[in-house]
Amino acid sequence: MDLQTLLNNLGSWCMNVGLKVLIAVVIMIVSFAVINALFKKLQKHLEKKEKLDKTLTKALLYIGKIAAKILVTVCLVGYLGIDTSGITALIASLGVAVGLAVNGTLSNLAGGIMLLITRPFRGDDYIEACGYSGTVIDIRITYTKIRTIDNKVIYIPNGTLSTSTIVNYSEEKNRRVDLTFSISYTADFEKAENLILEICRTHPLVLKEPDPTVRIVSHSASSIDLVSRCWVKSSDYWTVYFDMLEAVKRTFDKNGVEIPYQQVDVHVKNG
Numbered sequence: 001m002d003l004q005t006l007l008n009n010l011g012s013w014c015m016n017v018g019l020k021v022l023i024a025v026v027i028m029i030v031s032f033a034v035i036n037a038l039f040k041k042l043q044k045h046l047e048k049k050e051k052l053d054k055t056l057t058k059a060l061l062y063i064g065k066i067a068a069k070i071l072v073t074v075c076l077v078g079y080l081g082i083d084t085s086g087i088t089a090l091i092a093s094l095g096v097a098v099g100l101a102v103n104g105t106l107s108n109l110a111g112g113i114m115l116l117i118t119r120p121f122r123g124d125d126y127i128e129a130c131g132y133s134g135t136v137i138d139i140r141i142t143y144t145k146i147r148t149i150d151n152k153v154i155y156i157p158n159g160t161l162s163t164s165t166i167v168n169y170s171e172e173k174n175r176r177v178d179l180t181f182s183i184s185y186t187a188d189f190e191k192a193e194n195l196i197l198e199i200c201r202t203h204p205l206v207l208k209e210p211d212p213t214v215r216i217v218s219h220s221a222s223s224i225d226l227v228s229r230c231w232v233k234s235s236d237y238w239t240v241y242f243d244m245l246e247a248v249k250r251t252f253d254k255n256g257v258e259i260p261y262q263q264v265d266v267h268v269k270n271g
Contacts, residue, residue, distance in 0.1 A: 107153035
C-alpha cells in the first residue's frame with residue numbers, strides 16, 4: 001500500500017467515522033451540560049414548594065440526572081453504529097460480578113430506599129443513631145450525612161442506619177427538660193422546690209402548658225434529690241437546659257440552700 005492510498009483511506013475515515021466521533025463527543029458534552037443546568041434549575045424550583053419533601057426531591061432528581069446521562073450515552077453509542085447487544089451482554093456480566101463484589105453497597109442501597117419510604121427523619125432533623133448524634137445534612141441512596149454540634153461531618157451507611165434504633169429529637173414540636181438538683185438533708189426541701197418552680201414559671205421560653213413540676217425523686221446517701229420537669233419548644237431545649245442549671249445555682253446560693261458534696265463518715269474504734 002503506497003502513501004497516497006494510506007492518505008486517502010485516512011481521509012475517508014476522518015470524513016465518515018472520525019466526524020461521527022467528533023459530533024458524538026460534542027453532543028455528549030453539550031447534553032451533559034444541559035442536563036446539569038436543567039436539573040439544577042428544577043431543584044431550585046422544587047425547593048421553593050413547601051409541600052414537597054426536600055430530601056426525597058433531591059434524591060429523585062439525582063437518580064433522574066444519572067438516568068438521563070446514561071440514556072444520552074446509549075443513544076450516542078447507537079449513533080456511532082456500535083452493536084448495543086454486545087454492550088448489553090457485557091454490562092449484564094459486569095453487573096453480576098460487581099453485584100457479588102459490592103454486596104455491602106447493595107445493602108446500603110436497599111437501606112437508602114427503605115429510609116426514603118419509611119421517613120424516620122428528614123433533612124435538618126436532629127437525630128441520634130449508630131452511636132452518633134447531629135443534624136441531618138443530606139440523605140443519599142447509600143449513605144446519610146449528619147453534622148455534629150461540634151461541626152464534625154459523619155457519613156453513616158444506610159444499611160446500618162436503616163436497621164438501627166433512631167432517636168429523632170425534631171419530629172415533635174415540644175420537648176421536656178428534666179433536671180435533677182441535690183440539696184442537703186438539713187435544707188428546707190419545700191423552699192427549694194418553690195424556688196426551682198418559680199424559675200421554671202418565669203423563664204420566657206418555658207411553656208405555660210403543661211405546668212412545670214418539681215418533686216423529690218430520691219433520698220440519696222448524702223442528699224435529697226429534686227427533679228424539675230418543664231416543657232419547651234424543641235428548638236429551645238438546650239437554651240433552657242443551661243439557663244436552668246445556672247439560675248438554680250445562683251438562686252440556691254442567694255437563699256442559703258446548701259448543695260452538698262459526697263461525704264463519708266469514718267468511725268475509728270480503739271482495739
